[in-house]
Amino acid sequence: MTTTATKPGGGGRLRAAITARTLRTDRWWLAPLVTFIGLGAWVTYATVRVFMHQWFFVEEYLYLTPFYSPCLTDLCGPAAEFGTPLPSFLLIPEAAFTLPFLLLFRLTCYYYRKAYYRAFWLSPPACAVPDGHKTYSGETRFPLIFQNAHRYAFYAAVIISVINTWDAIHAQTTGLGLGNVILWINVLMLWAYTASCHSCRHIIGGRMKHFSRHPVRYRLWTFVSALNTRHMQLAWITLGTLALTDFYIMGLAAGWFTDLRIIG
Amino acid sequence: MKRHFRVWRGDASGGDLRDFDVEVNEGEVVLDIIHRLQATQAPDLACRWNCKAGKCGSCSMEINGKPRLGCMTRMSTFTDDETITVTPIRTFPVIRDLVTDVSFNYEKARETPAFAPPPGVAPGEYRMQQVDVERSQEFRKCIECFLCQNTCHVIRDHDENKPAFSGPRYFIRAAELDMHPLDDRSDRKEYAQASQGLGYCNITKCCTEVCPEHIKITDNAIIPMKERVVDRRYDPIVWLGRKIFRRDQLESADGAVPTVNPPMSSARLPEGPPVGPDGHMEIAELSAPTQGGLSPFGEDLSFPLPPEYVSYHHPERPSEA
Ligand code: SF4
Ligand code: SF4
Ligand code: FES
Ligand code: FES
Numbered sequence: 001m002t003t004t005a006t007k008p009g010g011g012g013r014l015r016a017a018i019t020a021r022t023l024r025t026d027r028w029w030l031a032p033l034v035t036f037i038g039l040g041a042w043v044t045y046a047t048v049r050v051f052m053h054q055w056f057f058v059e060e061y062l063y064l065t066p067f068y069s070p071c072l073t074d075l076c077g078p079a080a081e082f083g084t085p086l087p088s089f090l091l092i093p094e095a096a097f098t099l100p101f102l103l104l105f106r107l108t109c110y111y112y113r114k115a116y117y118r119a120f121w122l123s124p125p126a127c128a129v130p131d132g133h134k135t136y137s138g139e140t141r142f143p144l145i146f147q148n149a150h151r152y153a154f155y156a157a158v159i160i161s162v163i164n165t166w167d168a169i170h171a172q173t174t175g176l177g178l179g180n181v182i183l184w185i186n187v188l189m190l191w192a193y194t195a196s197c198h199s200c201r202h203i204i205g206g207r208m209k210h211f212s213r214h215p216v217r218y219r220l221w222t223f224v225s226a227l228n229t230r231h232m233q234l235a236w237i238t239l240g241t242l243a244l245t246d247f248y249i250m251g252l253a254a255g256w257f258t259d260l261r262i263i264g
Numbered sequence: 265m266k267r268h269f270r271v272w273r274g275d276a277s278g279g280d281l282r283d284f285d286v287e288v289n290e291g292e293v294v295l296d297i298i299h300r301l302q303a304t305q306a307p308d309l310a311c312r313w314n315c316k317a318g319k320c321g322s323c324s325m326e327i328n329g330k331p332r333l334g335c336m337t338r339m340s341t342f343t344d345d346e347t348i349t350v351t352p353i354r355t356f357p358v359i360r361d362l363v364t365d366v367s368f369n370y371e372k373a374r375e376t377p378a379f380a381p382p383p384g385v386a387p388g389e390y391r392m393q394q395v396d397v398e399r400s401q402e403f404r405k406c407i408e409c410f411l412c413q414n415t416c417h418v419i420r421d422h423d424e425n426k427p428a429f430s431g432p433r434y435f436i437r438a439a440e441l442d443m444h445p446l447d448d449r450s451d452r453k454e455y456a457q458a459s460q461g462l463g464y465c466n467i468t469k470c471c472t473e474v475c476p477e478h479i480k481i482t483d484n485a486i487i488p489m490k491e492r493v494v495d496r497r498y499d500p501i502v503w504l505g506r507k508i509f510r511r512d513q514l515e516s517a518d519g520a521v522p523t524v525n526p527p528m529s530s531a532r533l534p535e536g537p538p539v540g541p542d543g544h545m546e547i548a549e550l551s552a553p554t555q556g557g558l559s560p561f562g563e564d565l566s567f568p569l570p571p572e573y574v575s576y577h578h579p580e581r582p583s584e585a
Contacts, residue, residue: 013276013357014277015354015355015357016272016351016352016354016358016364017278017280018272018281018354020329023326023328023351024329024330025346026330110467110487113467114466114469117468118468123417123466123468124468127473128329128330128354128420130421131417131421135422136418136422136425137464138418138463139463139464139465140461141463198483198487198488206488206491207491207492207495209444209445210393211395211396212396228483
C-alpha cells in the first residue's frame with residue numbers, strides 16, 4: 001500500500017535518519033586546521049616574546065616593538081616614554097597596561113570569534129559539520145555574554161593605535177631606515193584593522209535609522225563598510241605585520257643583523 | 265553519460281541512501297537529475313520544486329553534504345567520477361524523501377513583529393529616501409529557501425534550542441525592520457535579544473556561506489543587531505551621550521511621537537492542512553478537497569480575515585487593532 005505523506009506540523013516530528021555525521025566530501029577541515037595552526041603559532045610567538053624581557057628596543061634609532069609599547073617597567077630604560085610605574089618582574093609584561101586590552105580586543109573581535117569558535121572550540125568546525133559539543137547556549141550567558149564588551153575594547157584599541165602611531169613618529173626623528181618603513185606599515189595596517197571593526201562601523205553610522213539626515217556620517221559609514229568587508233584579511237595581515245615588526249626589532253636589538261639605512 | 269547518485273529515500277519512520285546510475289547531459293543541474301530519476305527509475309521520489317530558477321526557494325536539499333538549491337547546483341561542478349549524494353535538509357522533520365516539514369520557519373515568522381506603520385502617515389503616503397531604505401532592501405532579496413536556517417548549528421545540532429531561537433532568516437527580518445526608515449517600533453533590538461535568541465548566534469557565518477541570494481546575513485544583519493543591543497544594554501558612552509545631548513528627544517523631534525508598541529505577534533496560531541481520517545494528508549491533490557498545493561496555514565480561510573487573525577495595527581485607529 002502506498003503510504004501517504006505525514007501532515008506538516010503534526011504527526012511525525014523526526015528528522016531524516018541519516019547516519020553519516022556529515023556527507024561533505026570537500027576538504028572542509030582545511031580552513032579550521034590552517035586557522036588553528038596560524039593562531040596557535042602566533043600566540044606562542046607573542047607569549048614567548050612578551051615574557052622575554054629583552055631585545056625590544058633599538059636605542060640608536062628609537063625603534064620600539066609594538067609588543068612592549070608603551071614600555072612601563074623599570075627595565076625599559078630609554079624606551080620608557082610614559083614613565084615607569086611598574087616594577088620589573090618576570091610575570092609583568094613591559095606593556096602591562098595595554099596588552100590586556102589588545103588581547104581583549106582581538107578575543108572579542110567578531111572575526112576572531114568566528115575563527116576560534118570554529119577552529120578551537122569546534123562549534124561548529126565547518127558548515128554542516130556537527131558541533132563538537134552536546135549542549136550549546138551560544139553567547140547568551142556567562143562567560144560568553146562578555147563578548148558584548150567588544151565595544152569597550154574597541155575604544156581602548158583606538159587609544160593604543162594612537163600610542164603605536166606615536167612610536168612610529170618618535171622613531172622617525174632619527175632619519176629613515178627599513179625599520180621605519182616596517183613600523184609605518186604596521187601602524188597603517190593596525191589603523192585599517194581598527195577602523196574596519198564592526199563596532200566602529202556601527203558607531204560611525206550603522207546605528208542611525210536615517211542616513212539622509214547625516215550625510216557626513218553616511219560617507220564615513222560607506223568608507224568603513226568598504227574596509228569592513230576586508231576585516232578578516234586585515235585581522236591576519238596585522239598579525240603578520242605585528243610579528244614581523246617585532247621580529248625585525250628583536251633581530252636588530254640582538255645584533256643578528258643591522259638596519260638598512262636610507263637616510264641617517 | 266551515466267553518473268552515480270545516492271539519494272536518501274524514506275520518511276519519519278526511517279530510510280536510507282539508495283544508489284542510482286543516471287544519465288547526465290551537458291548544462292544540467294542536480295534538480296534535472298532528480299526529475300530524470302522521477303521519470304525513469306523512481307516515479308514516487310518526493311521532491312519540492314517550483315521555479316527552477318533559484319527564485320522560489322523550494323528545492324533546498326543537501327548535495328554532497330552541503331546545503332544548496334538543487335536547481336542552482338550545476339552538474340559541471342562535480343568531477344566525472346564523483347558520486348553525488350542528495351539528502352533532505354537535516355534540521356527539519358522529514359515528510360518523505362527530499363521533502364521536509366519547514367513549518368518551524370512559518371511559526372517563527374508569525375512570531376516576528378510585523379512592520380509598524382508610522383503614526384500620522386496614511387498608507388499610500390509613505391515616502392522615503394533610497395539611502396535610508398537601502399540596507400533593508402538587501403534583506404528583501406531573501407527567497408525563503410531556509411538553507412540558512414538549516415545550516416545554523418544552533419538548531420541543526422541542538423534541536424532543544426528550537427523554541428528559543430528564531431534563526432538567521434528572522435534576524436535579517438528584524439534587522440530589515442529595525443533599519444527601515446518608516447518602521448515605528450523601537451523595541452526590535454530588545455525583542456531580538458529576549459525573544460528571538462540573538463545571543464545564541466556565535467557569528468560563525470554558516471548562514472552567510474550558504475545563502476543563495478548572497479545576503480551578507482552575519483555582517484549586515486546579525487552583527488549590526490548585536491551592536492544595537494550593545495547600544496541599549498552595555499555601552500556606557502552611548503548612555504552618556506544620550507544623557508548629555510538628549511539624543512532621545514532629538515530623534516523624536518520630527519513629529520514621531522513614541523507610541524505604545526502593539527503586541528509582538530498576532531493571536532493566530534499555526535494551523536495544519538486538512539487531513540484524512542488516518543491523520544495523514546491526501547497523497548495526490550486529485551483526491552484532496554481543494555486543488556493545488558495545500559496551504560500550510562490551513563485551507564478553510566475566508567476573506568476578509570477576522571481581525572484577531574491580522575497583526576496589522578492601523579495608525580489612526582489603534583483601538584481597532
Ligand atoms: S552566524 Fe549565527 S545565525 Fe548564522 S549560522 Fe552561524 S550561529 Fe547561525
Ligand atoms: S536568507 Fe538566504 S539562505 Fe536564508 S532563507 Fe533567505 S535566501 Fe535562503
Ligand atoms: S576588531 Fe574585529 S570586529 Fe571589532
Ligand atoms: S526550484 Fe525554485 S529555487 Fe530551485
